[in-house]
Amino acid sequence: MFVAFNYPEASGQIGEMQSSFSTSGYSPTGLTWDGTSLWNIDYSSDRICRIDPETGIELQSFSSPGSQPAGLAWDGTHLWCSDNNSDKIYKVDTTGTVLNSFDVTSTPRGLEFFNGYLWYVDSVLRKIYKINPNSGAVVDSIEAPSGANRGLAFDGKYLWCTDCGVDEMYKIDIARKKVIMIIKSPAAYSYGLAWDGECVWVAGYNSRNICRISVFGTNHTAIIDSFKVSVQYKVTVKNTGSADMNLRTWICKPYESIRQRLDSPIIWNPAPISFVTDNWDQETAYYIEAIAPGVEKTYYWSANVTTYSVRYYIFPDSVGTINDIPENIRQDYTVDGSNYDIYDPVIQYAVSEAVGNETNLYWKVRNIHDYIIEHIYYNMDGRWDSAPVILTQGHGSCSEYTYLFVAMCRAAGIPAKYEAGGHVRQGELPYEDTVFHRWHLVYLPPYGWIHVDTTWDDKDYPANQARYFGGTSSEVFATTMSGGGSYVIFWSYNSFVSAGGVPYNQAKVMIWSDTTTNIIADEPDRFLTEQFILEQNYPNPFNSWTRINFMLPEDDRVTVTIYNILGQQVRQLLKNEFIPAGMHFLIWNGKNKKEIPVPSGVYIYRLSTGKGYIGSRRMIFLK
Incomplete structure (x- = not known):
């Protein structure tokens, strides 16, 4: 079993600030490291300063070659400085003498020098350019990770880039041109970046400080923010037919996880008859009652909760192989389902295109994620089509993005499942969600189940396309976890209703409100049916x-037998087994005791108990 994390030596945890000091200037921008000292630009005074990294004391300074200096880089001997006003990059010695300069495209910001080339951020064209330092000729370019990029730093393998608008640092795989990690920066209006061999330094233009941040550690998750809120989920069903309706309702029971916490008991109103667990271990509250024509019935739960934005720190080279995944997870979460159709030629071809000859498990999944973003767009048309149909038509809802992601992962032999619930706009409380949301999880050893949301990643900019590949939002609360095709709620989530063929209207809503004015009602007395x-x-x-x-009013021993229409026994599902009081279910797969499919026709199932309860019903099996 693969269990080890292999990180370079570094103190602290990923994203943790190791040290910080205020700058002598009012507007620190460009930043670089010469092996022993930091060099920093003060934009307000047009100075380049050498700084002691231990004390923050300014050791030396000289005027910058341009009037709006922005980026700094160190090539081992000399400094390089970009200037916004002249759109030039200058090569200067450590006394400030200009040795060379050349024009660049427009608005050069951050600079970095490694492997014999200069790299700079163009904040207008939103590109990162690789250029020849002798001529200024462009050798290559990649898309900048976001909309307000500033500093650059190279850690020996990956390129780092800041965004001053959202104060984030992005780790970029240059060869693949992909963002693979997002770390929150503690510096306000994060500008310059530098790498000292162990940690990243970031300059805060507004906070007027320079911080040293660890980008290695043993932690692989971090909570970015949290949100305390009162949540109520409500289902209302109205009998619109002319006959009595035998209404059965299952409502998914919320749970605690890395992304959410229950701050109060869940209040059910009315109290459910029982709780039923499906084949994916999803627990549901169960209701059954007769509803007359024209009558409506409402069921709901409510609770105070805390939701979290969680970020996973995944190192692609530390991800294990498919063989490192526990066998039970591989078996359970790579099976096919009617909405996946993983053996369909459309899915098989898509997986071969997306994965190709890739051997690294992280990049296999990431390529599937990116392939989906490139090939479909969001469109909520009220349908839940199967994965091949979604890919062929080129669009889908969040549920359909999820079906496609799970299908492609499973077709590649990679375990995947989904989670679902409600979505809130935090600034609009109270808020009623009637659309809801579904997203997905994939298993990456040794990290375990990782949250992924291709729907929310289908945006502009590389950083936004990686934000929820290993990330969750505090604007979402989950009620449902499933591998698909539940024996209780099938492909639905939050709740499921069965009306026995009688016409009905259904309204479902998740209501979010402030916890100081919450909607939690008194808990009714719990009960079990006496029938x-x-x-x-x-x-x-x-x-x-x-x-x-079936429902038992008390603990009992139960026998359930299947007969054909001639009264011959076909299969026994239970034989004098002890079953506790409450609601239970059995699954029959249409096969006899030798696991041979039975002929089409009418069959009878009969249940009897040791305490004298007996019942039987007919069912029809069609091949």
């Missing part, structure tokens, strides 16, 4: 599997 119930199987007719629900 013995054997429900009609669902689906019926069926052709692959069907579910049989």
Whole structure:
């Protein structure tokens, strides 16, 4: 089993500030490291300063070659300085003498020098250029990671870049031209960057300081922000038919995870008859009652919660192989499903295109993620099409982005599943969400299950296209975790309703409100039914599997047997087994005791208990 994280030696945790000092100038911009000292530009006085990194004391200074200096780099012997006003890059010695200069495109900002080339950020064209330091000729370029990029630093393998608008630092794989890590910067209006061999230094233009930040460590997650809120999920069903409706309702029970915490007990109103757990371990509250024509019924839960924006720090070279994934996870989360259709030629071809000859597991998944962003666009049309249809039509909702991602991962042999719930706009409380949201998770050893959201990553700029590849938002609360095709809620999430064929209207809403004026009601008394119930199987007719629900008023021993229409026993699902009081279900796969598919036709299932409860119903199996 692959378990080790291999990080370079560094003190502290990823994103942790190791030290900080105020600058002598009022507007620090460009920053570089010469092996022993920091060099920094003070934009307000047009000075280049050499600084003691231990004390922050200014050791030397001289005038910059231009009137609006922005970026600094060190080539081992000399300094390089970019200037916004003249759109030039200057080569200067450590006394300030200009040795060379050349024109560049427009508005050069951050500078870095490594492997014999200069790199600079163009904040207008939003490009990072690699140039020949002798002539200024452009050798290569990559798209800048975001919209307000400033500083650059090279750590020996990856390029780092700041964004002064959101105060973030981006780690860039230059060869692949992809952002692979996002770290929050503690410096306000983060500008210059420098690498000292262990940590990144960042200059804060507005905070007038320089901070040393660890970019290696043993932590692989960080909480970026949190949000305390009161949440209520409500389902209202109205019988619009002319006959009584046997209404069955399942509501997903919220849970705690790395992305959320329950700050109060969940209040259910009315109290559910029981709780049912599906084949993916999703717990649901279960209700059943007869509803007359024209009558509507409402069920809801409410709770105070805290949601978190979580960022994963994933090092691609530290990700293990598929063989390092636990066997039970590989088996359970690589199976096919009706909305995945992983063996369809469209999916098989897409996976071969996306993954190609890639062997690194991180990049296999990342390539699938990026392939989806490139090939479909967001369109909520009220449909939940299968993955091949989604890819063929070129658009989909959040659920369809999820189906496609899970399908392509599973087709590549990589475990994937999904999570779903509600979405809030934090500045608009109280807020009612009737659209909801679904996203996905993938298993990367040794990190485990990693949150991914290709829907929210389908945006402009490389940083925004990587933000939720290993990231969650505090604007989302999850109720549902599934591998797809649940025996209880099928492909739905939050809740599922069955009306036995009677017409009905349904309204679902998640209401978010401030915790000081929350909507949590008193908890009603919990109860269990005093009746013995054997429900009609669902689906019926069926052709692959069907579910049989039954309710016991007390602990009992249960036998459930399947017969054909001639009264011959086909299979026994339970034989005198002890079952506690409450709601339970069984799955029959349409096969006899030898696991051979039975012929199409009418079958009877019969349940009997040691305390004398007996019930039977008919069902239809169609091949």
